[in-house]
Amino acid sequence: DIQMTQSPSSLSASIGDRVTITCRASQIVAIYVNWYQQKPGKAPRLLIHSASTLQSGVPSRFSGSGSGTDFTLTISRLQPEDFATYYCQHTYSTPWAFGQGTKVEIK
Amino acid sequence: EVQLVESGGGLVQPGGSLRLSCTVSGFSFSNHWMHWVRQAPGRGLVWLSRINTDGSRTTYLDSVEGRFTISRDNARNTLYLQLNSLTVDDTAVYFCARDSDSGRYFDYWGQGALVTVSS
Numbered sequence: 490d491i492q493m494t495q496s497p498s499s500l501s502a503s504i505g506d507r508v509t510i511t512c513r514a515s516q517i518v519a520i521y522v523n524w525y526q527q528k529p530g531k532a533p534r535l536l537i538h539s540a541s542t543l544q545s546g547v548p549s550r551f552s553g554s555g556s557g558t559d560f561t562l563t564i565s566r567l568q569p570e571d572f573a574t575y576y577c578q579h580t581y582s583t584p585w586a587f588g589q590g591t592k593v594e595i596k
Numbered sequence: 597e598v599q600l601v602e603s604g605g606g607l608v609q610p611g612g613s614l615r616l617s618c619t620v621s622g623f624s625f626s627n628h629w630m631h632w633v634r635q636a637p638g639r640g641l642v643w644l645s646r647i648n649t650d651g652s653r654t655t656y657l658d659s660v661e662g663r664f665t666i667s668r669d670n671a672r673n674t675l676y677l678q679l680n681s682l683t684v685d686d687t688a689v690y691f692c693a694r695d696s697d698s699g700r701y702f703d704y705w706g707q708g709a710l711v712t713v714s715s
Binding site for chain 1: 631640641642643646655657658691696700701702703705706707708
């Protein structure tokens with residue numbers, strides 16, 4: 490099974506900061522990586538699919554990059570509503586595993 | 597508007613069974629693969645299972661295969677997850693999710709159903 494390792498597991502940042510979260514796959518997954526945002530008590534929300542495609546309705550301050558085994562989610566200028574937990578997911582082969590999550594907190 | 601609504605969660609004793617439902621609206625259910633994902637309290641997301649459009653193909657996470665069964669009723673626009681031989685480690689919020697038109701990512705999710713396994 491392919492494992493996804495996210496880093497960091499948590500971070501503290503200020504409004505307006507640039508935030509970068511990374512995800513490494515244990516095997517090559519091409520561009521089959523998605524990113525989700527989850528707020529407490531809510532369902533996850535799709536942000537980025539296929540490594541770098543912004544989902545409709547998602548603000549352009551979110552971007553994704555990478556291919557192969559290394560992937561990045563970037564928030565260009567952190568907004569108050571962006572404080573949440575972020576998960577990467579590969580969909581290269583089943584089981585479609587998620588990373589362990591990165592909690593973005595207010596500094 | 598696309599909606600996915602889970603139901604059937606609750607408190608069950610170890611060794612017991614439960615059936616979760618996910619009733620959808622706002623899209624053509626029979627055209628989409630569907631998935632179940634769970635999240636234990638304070639933990640991350642875990643993909644559990646998927647089913648193809650007509651229900652003829654299913655896939656499971658190894659740790660739940662043989663205990664959990666995914667199914668669907670396209671006439672009722674409903675996805676199911678039968679949970680058997682439950683243990684305390686199965687305590688979690690269970691989400692249903694729609695696979696996108698192009699496949700390979702979850703573009704809509706239900707709100708989740710809490711399953712608590714406890715004596």
